[in-house]
Amino acid sequence: MTTTSLIILIVAVVVVAGVVWYLLRQQRSKKLRSHFGPEYDHALRQYGDRQKAEDALLARQNRIEKIHVHPLSAHERERFGEQWHLVQSRFVDDPAGSIREADRLVCDVMIARGYPMVEFERRAEDLSVDHPQVVRNFRSAHAIAQRHEKGEASTEDLRQALVYYRDLFDELLEAHTMGAREIRR
Numbered sequence: 001m002t003t004t005s006l007i008i009l010i011v012a013v014v015v016v017a018g019v020v021w022y023l024l025r026q027q028r029s030k031k032l033r034s035h036f037g038p039e040y041d042h043a044l045r046q047y048g049d050r051q052k053a054e055d056a057l058l059a060r061q062n063r064i065e066k067i068h069v070h071p072l073s074a075h076e077r078e079r080f081g082e083q084w085h086l087v088q089s090r091f092v093d094d095p096a097g098s099i100r101e102a103d104r105l106v107c108d109v110m111i112a113r114g115y116p117m118v119e120f121e122r123r124a125e126d127l128s129v130d131h132p133q134v135v136r137n138f139r140s141a142h143a144i145a146q147r148h149e150k151g152e153a154s155t156e157d158l159r160q161a162l163v164y165y166r167d168l169f170d171e172l173l174e175a176h177t178m179g180a181r182e183i184r185r
Contacts, residue, residue, distance in 0.1 A: 035106035095158040102165035
């Protein structure tokens with residue numbers, strides 16, 4: 001084999017390897033975007049770099065796979081459902097108290113499902129693995145509750161926060177029809 005042939009072969013191998021690497025990266029990006037939905041875009045804004053954002057999303061998945069997230073029992077679903085009805089019924093008389101109770105109840109359901117209770121943003125990240133479509137609502141509800149603590153949220157804002165919490169609550173309860181690993185597909 002001549003030197004020229006060897007150089008052409010090496011260049012061809014490098015080009016093919018580069019194309020394969022690029023296609024695999026595109027496939028990974030597409031898969032993550034499909035799974036995480038709006039949370040993928042949130043991670044891009046947060047990290048400002050696609051590689052860092054995707055690495056963070058993969059780290060979330062790996063972290064959640066190591067813990068035992070499980071569906072609620074029928075008894076737990078019923079008990080939490082009854083508690084949620086009380087939270088909603090109290091909203092008319094005490095909107096702020098109802099929002100605090102909704103946040104606490106969502107946390108209680110997360111604990112019962114096996115999610116670790118850590119600071120808020122980590123909880124949101126953990127939820128994004130199994131519930132990427134409603135994690136934005138969780139963040140929005142939390143932000144409204146924080147604004148209310150500063151006297152900056154109206155009753156209408158609190159009503160919207162309750163709707164956001166309800167969406168997440170319903171999804172956490174409804175996950176009983178699938179195992180945790182099935183949800184992640």
